[in-house]
Amino acid sequence: MPEGTAARGAQAPTSSGYSALDRMLHRLALASPARAEMLHDIERAAFLKSAPPDSGNHVFVTGLARAGTTILMREIHATGAFGSLTYADMPFVLAPNLWARLRRSSARPAHRAERAHGDGIEVGTDSPEALDEVFWRVFDGRAYIRPDGLVPHAPGPDLIHAYSDLVRLILRRTGKSRYVCKNNNLILRLPALASAMPRAHFLIPLRHPLDHAASLLRQHRRFARADAFTRDYMTWLGHHEFGATHRPFVFGRAPRGNPEHLDYWLDLWILAHRSLAEVERAQDSVLFVPHERLASDPGLWQRLARRIEATPGPARELRPRSGQPGETGRALPHDPALAETAEALHDALLQRAIA
Secondary structure: OOOOOOOOOOOOOOOOOOOHHHHHHHHHHHHOHHHHHHHHHHHHHHHHHHOOOOOOOOEEEOOOOOOOHHHHHHHHHOOOOEEOOEHHHOOOOOOHHHHHHHOHHHOOOOOOEEOOOOOOOEEOOOOEOOOOHHHHHHHHHHHOEEOOEEOOOOOOHHHHHHHHHHHHHHHHHHOOOEEEEEOHHHHHOHHHHHHHOOOOEEEEEEOOHHHHHHHHHHHHHHHOOOOHHHHHHHHHOOOOOOOOOOOOEOEOEOOOOOOOOHHHHHHHHHHHHHHHHHHHHHOOOEEEEEHHHHHHOHHHHHHHHHHOOOOOOOOOOOOOOOOOOOHHHHOOOOOHHHHHHHHHHHHHHHOOOOO
16 A cells, blocks of 8 residues: 555554545445446447557566565566556556546646555555556456465466456556566466466565565564555455455465464465476476575676566665574574475575576
């Protein structure tokens, strides 16, 4: 969530930055799948014919939340080669051109403020964000969103083609020919999309599992105290990664234990990355990106940018984290055997990551 939603530290996210009109528009655009479909139909009828063709040469950043997906997507977007949904497209993310036309006379300046996660990342109306999951929730949510978790999703050719049309509409709105998005839920449908989009690049930031699990636990506790509108907002966007609306990814089974304990998030990390490893082995377009190394080695960012056929400039937001990898998680109570399993998997995946 953008401006006005949280202060620094451990304060719970709130929706104090949203006026009554803002909240009404969000409910109008996002709460009803039928209404969202209708708005998207209007968008397609009005703008799809004038949208650019789909080159297929796009970039999708995915992985578990807190892996560094947002920072990586923002660095890629900052190259200037890519269009993306931004907070300016909210809440009518399935009708970006229609909404751009309607809001033209009342556009707000791009004021920036720390996002609701309290992690120092500042966002404004021009910031790219993980918003296209709304498409999958609206058109096929029943196939993968269950009361107790989110299961692997295998969209068919017609739905993937419709998603490509949404990408074209976003490119029309942004004036670009390539698309970049960050979507953590994309790991649920990664096999289907990687097979259907052979020219695309699918990037998976790989973070040390103990630090990663500790960050997920911290955000879970933070968002567990979110207010009602924030909970609705996260649900409308399809974000169930943590907090009061948490529903885990279910790869074979749900993670074991209590979300209030680090072991739960370590187990989730292992299950998710075992599944991702299988897809990476099968698809040349899927690439692990070592998070800590990317943040500390400017040359790796340059090599990655060239890999995705972008012209790299200096990294703007990639910064090394303090301390040694795993230090934050090791300070919390956890099962040493589970941590050993996670670290062994992490080390194996690092060998396959971009160097």
